[in-house]
Amino acid sequence: MKLFVNEGNPQCVKVLAALEHTAVQCDVQLLSQEERVVSFLSRPVLPAGLLPSGQQLFSANAICQYLFEVGGKEITDTSRQLLEWEATELQPVLLQALHVAVLQGKSSEAGTLLKKPLSWLEQCLSGKSTQFLTAETVEVADIVLWAALYPVLSDSALEAGELRSVRGWFERVGQLPACTTAVQKILPGKDLKALKNFLQKQPAPHTQQKENLPSETEGVEHVMTAEEIEVAAQAWTKGLAECHDAIERKNPVLPEEGMRNVLVTSALPYVNNVPHLGNIIGCVLSADVFSRYGRLRGWNLLYVCGTDEYGTATENKALEEGLTPQEICDKYYAVHTAIYKWFQIDFDYFGRTTTQQQTEIAQNIFFRLHERGFLHEDTVEQLCCENCQRFLADRFVEGVCPYCKYPEARGDQCDKCGRLINAVELKDPQCKVCGQTPVIRTSKHLFLDLPKLEGELEKWLEQSLNTGDWTANAKQITRSWIRDGLKPRCITRDLKWGTPVPLPEYSGKVFYVWFDAPIGYLSITANYTSEWEKWWKNPQQVELYNFMAKDNVPFHSVVFPCSLLGAQDNYTLVNHLIATEYLNYEDTKFSKSRGVGVFGDMAKDTGIPSDVWRFYLTYVRPEGQDSSFSWADLALKNNSELLNNLGNFINRAGMFVSKFFNGCVPEIVLQDEDKRLIAQVSWELKQYIELLDKVRIRDALKCILNISRHGNQYIQSNEPWKKIKGGDEDRKRAGTVTGVSVNVACLLSAMLEPYMPTVSRTIRTQLQAPDNCASAMLGAEGCFLRSLPTGHQIGTVSPLFQKLESEQIETLRKKFGGQQGRSEMSTTETKPPNAAEPIASQGKK
């Protein structure tokens, strides 16, 4: 048998103690937490045991049981029962308690959580006459339970009650040499901190209740009261008020007194490559849906973004393509602009970071930090390539990760284990340009003194986290950074392509992109309007939303706010930080270098309309957890949701008006059934608004689909196409059903606008809907109104969506599945300036 264990994992204490105790012959190998031993599990799980037969064990309890059996002990019912109790009852509570105690520092809360299982164990032990849990000798249950409880019972900070029998038993077991050895090997730090790394990698225990928002909008039928139905029907009958004007777009948009002034940014895409679908949904598209929604809600909203153009990646790309960095930026800026235009991303301004404004604002912030003593100088050991005659910053060097041994770790971060690396720590470093081994030289650099700013940062964070809508992952990442303690961060680099450091002794050095890039939000706004300070130095009036993928969170929640706080210039700081998880491609990662996935410029060539892309990407938006893009699913959702559900309903409603009533909305006499539909639709609309106000983009989309589902059922059960051929009463009934349906369709056009702008516009044209209907229905708390009155003339109705055939999808899946005609693929690995971008990174860097 072979055992694989890792440090800091209490489950591994179990198996090592059992191994020592039973003295079974076995190889033990210490691995890092990320290593995968059990091939069929989706997460790396340790400890793992490899049995002589080749079978793999991934449960610590099963491994312990095996060791005891091989050691000649039989497993009794009582032992089995305790093991089952440990796995099903104790572990969930224990994990949660450790999570609370170690990661959130709330020891007392952890103690409360553990009360119940511990007192059960106390009862169990106090009723026994034996020394140990099941016998006079130590058996498997003793080892397993002792190791599981070790982290909490050995920590004096955790108050868990008196527990006389438990403590006595715990000490007796702990005295075994097997147990002390196991603890020394696995939990060398001895206190709870040794577990930190392990716990951070565990999925968060899901016992806390979710926010009050409806998490599952589908499948849950809302039960309505008679009163609710009557209120909704009355509000609907009133129709559009005169006072609602359609919203005009101003240029430039500036904050106004008495309005909700919302500033939206999406992470600046890195200029050196073509964005893939994950980048698009993670940043620009999410922010676009929210911005369009905000404008419909009548907020005074500005949405800016642009390409991030400085840094080593650009220099690398320039070397690779034989162009100057500026030429690379110009080329890819155009590529980005075209892609976002095709995706109908409605920026108020899409700029770039290589501008004069950027230099001025970045240097101004730098000087202010310098004057206030928030910068200090230090010499840094750096890798220098003697062949190329330069310091190898960040991505100019590659080597073996000192932590996880990944062979292609970059100079600043390892893509495999995600740890930040100091380039000099890399093993076997290589210059990415010429492939030579660099030498270590020293160079002077400036550091942003984050520890000095920590107090102020925490004060601000507490307020922002409590009042704003931060996504759970953003909160968690930020908290873990603060908990780990802030360290000074180097903000200068030995490079040419960047914003110059404006100090004479630093000539030839530039700002590090992560100091520089977020300032791009400010400089891009400054290029949009000379009055940019009204947005960026106005926290009293402005609410700032930052959209990004989760890898960008610390720079937006810790590093950049520290720069702005330190500059002491009344800057607007982020109020709502919206981070997505990752979007995978058909269960693997997007990778440009391997030709896997759909990239922004190819979406157009698929023949699938931009609106359908927008719909599907928001439908699978990685909100709360990773999600994946799948061609089969795209076709399924297009055919079932868009074509058969949404499109079908809107088309039928319109067709009935044109075919049966000459294009004129008929008279409506509401019956109970109609009122019930109106109330149902109103309720879904309120959900939609509640969700989108909290930036739950994916969930809100489901409300739209629910409405058309209700609509289809309503048409189906009333059969207006039959009633129109009947008597007078029946014909009137057909008129009412048609009139209500076409009004629901009109509401849908408004709700669709953020997601599918072209479809929304098409519906409004087909129905000749009044311009102000969207803002009227989506303003305030949202209200379903009769916006197409009796006698309203509609336009020509035609189908909105097309079926995606399975052959077509299969062709696309093959085309984008990898090796997109890249025959030189295998050679790119050895070519020195490797273009491989971080495949795990979907934000910016």
Next chain:
Amino acid sequence: MQLFVSRGFSSIRPSVIRSRLFSALARDTRLSGLAGGVAEPFPPISERVLLSSCSKMALRELSSLEKFLGLKKLNKYSTQGQRKVPVLQNNSGPSLVGLATISSHLVHEAKRRELLGDSAEQRAVVQQWLEYRLTRLDNCSKDEIKIILKELNQYLVDKVYLAGNRITLADVLMYYGIHHIIMELAVQQKEKYLNVTRWFDHIQHYPGVRHHLPPVVVLRNRVYPSGHH
């Protein structure tokens, strides 16, 4: 046996098919010597009504298991706690708590110890999958379901049973626990999790296992071409 080769498991290596055939053979020979192993086609109506009630699920499982094991004397059960953990009241000793514990006990009682695995290795594998069933599968979220199906599917690529080359308690309890999930799968998903479906179909047709659960129809020919990822 025809059943196995005619299903179009195109992605399976010949050696695997051989081992499947072998174990199917082994199963059949064992069966012939097995008394009272004939399944009743459907449980009586009065029993089926209880199915919908979630808290009774574990108890229904245990009573089906008793029948599968051919136990004559039926035990008395109750449940405890929020999670409705089953409890076996025992006249001769302390009561037993927990589905895996009680099931293992019943297996001993029925003198069918081979169902817990025929070696220390297999016994550990059986316990591991019982634990997986209780800690991962029971009360799992919608998203977790996908992960579980993926993991099982991967595990079952070259296996007929969860542990070793014969049916064990792990197969039976996993089958009971996963039934409601497989019921809900669309044809396309069943094909995506081809190995799970194949295993499931095999277990549900294993004499005497199904009892309280309705059969799930599994198509033998693929409807969706190359649906595996």
